[in-house]
Amino acid sequence: MDRNRGERLGTALELAVRGDQVAFAAIVEEHQAMVFSIAFHYLHDRSLAEDVAQEVFLELYQKLATIQSLSHLLFRLRRVTVHRSIDQGRKLNHRREQDMESIAEPAAARAASDPLLHDRLRQSLRALPEKQRMVVVLRYQEDMGPAEIAEVMDMPVNTVKSTLHRTLEELRKKLTRKIGEARYAFF
Amino acid sequence: MHFSEDELRAALTREDPGPEFIQRLMERVNQAEQKASAAMPAHGWPDWLAPLRIRPALTGALATIVLLAGGGLGYMRHVQLESQRQHDLALAKEAEQQAILALRITNAKLNRVFQRVRESQQNEPKIRREKL
Numbered sequence: 001m002d003r004n005r006g007e008r009l010g011t012a013l014e015l016a017v018r019g020d021q022v023a024f025a026a027i028v029e030e031h032q033a034m035v036f037s038i039a040f041h042y043l044h045d046r047s048l049a050e051d052v053a054q055e056v057f058l059e060l061y062q063k064l065a066t067i068q069s070l071s072h073l074l075f076r077l078r079r080v081t082v083h084r085s086i087d088q089g090r091k092l093n094h095r096r097e098q099d100m101e102s103i104a105e106p107a108a109a110r111a112a113s114d115p116l117l118h119d120r121l122r123q124s125l126r127a128l129p130e131k132q133r134m135v136v137v138l139r140y141q142e143d144m145g146p147a148e149i150a151e152v153m154d155m156p157v158n159t160v161k162s163t164l165h166r167t168l169e170e171l172r173k174k175l176t177r178k179i180g181e182a183r184y185a186f187f
Numbered sequence: 188m189h190f191s192e193d194e195l196r197a198a199l200t201r202e203d204p205g206p207e208f209i210q211r212l213m214e215r216v217n218q219a220e221q222k223a224s225a226a227m228p229a230h231g232w233p234d235w236l237a238p239l240r241i242r243p244a245l246t247g248a249l250a251t252i253v254l255l256a257g258g259g260l261g262y263m264r265h266v267q268l269e270s271q272r273q274h275d276l277a278l279a280k281e282a283e284q285q286a287i288l289a290l291r292i293t294n295a296k297l298n299r300v301f302q303r304v305r306e307s308q309q310n311e312p313k314i315r316r317e318k319l
């Protein structure tokens with residue numbers, strides 16, 4: 001975060017705490033992609049992810065007075081988003097039982113070097129258990145370190161590290177199996 | 188199949204929820220504000236009392252403390268007045284006793300004076316006769 005942006009956001013936070021809705025909208029604009037993407041990459045459902053993001057920001061608005069700084073704001077947003085996404089995922093647990101291929105991918109355009117690989121990665125991620133999935137999202141979407149992830153998810157740091165390691169192994173295995181199945185079907 | 192961490196990062200890039208996200212959110216914020224203000228009583232509470240309105244347990248505890256403190260002060264005042272009254276009563280009784288004693292002394296003195304006068308009156312003809 002560059003200095004000007006930081007100052008602008010700091011001012012917006014102060015104004016928003018005093019009830020300025022325009023300043024609150026500026027804070028939302030700054031963090032909406034992060035909140036929405038954590039929920040979206042975890043839930044794999046655009047409309048559910050938007051619902052979660054809306055709830056997260058609504059809760060933030062109601063508790064703005066408790067936010068002490070921009071870093072606290074970021075931590076709070078990530079933490080609430082993670083827990084709300086996991087709750088939402090549990091409510092819709094049965095959906096995960098569906099065949100992964102039958103679920104339509106979001107229509108959002110992505111600049112990717114290998115779109116097929118990225119789609120496969122996202123699909124494989126979707127089949128992971130909830131904690132593993134969220135740890136990967138936080139690590140690779142948000143570039144958070146194991147200690148930060150541990151704090152946000154209320155987990156020991158060593159558990160986060162081992163989960164990350166194990167999850168990457170599982171993803172590699174799943175992806176290899178999928179490509180193998182695709183080749184078999186094709187030939 | 189092998190993939191790099193950068194590819195995982197690229198697969199999980201941030202996405203925007205869409206241009207109408209903020210608009211929808213601000214509508215919900217306004218609705219929530221309206222709902223909150225509608226839930227407030229028409230007369231409203233002063234700002235400094237607002238925490239009491241949303242914390243009934245705290246309000247009850249404060250009311251109990253105020254009542255107990257008021258009751259305690261009232262009882263202390265009552266005890267103080269009662270002790271003052273008893274003290275005044277004792278002083279009055281003592282004064283009454285002293286007045287009675289004074290009257291008795293006066294009565295005894297007067298009786299003696301009367302007795303002397305009577306004795307002197309009885310002896311007066313005898314003396315006069317002796318003079319004659």
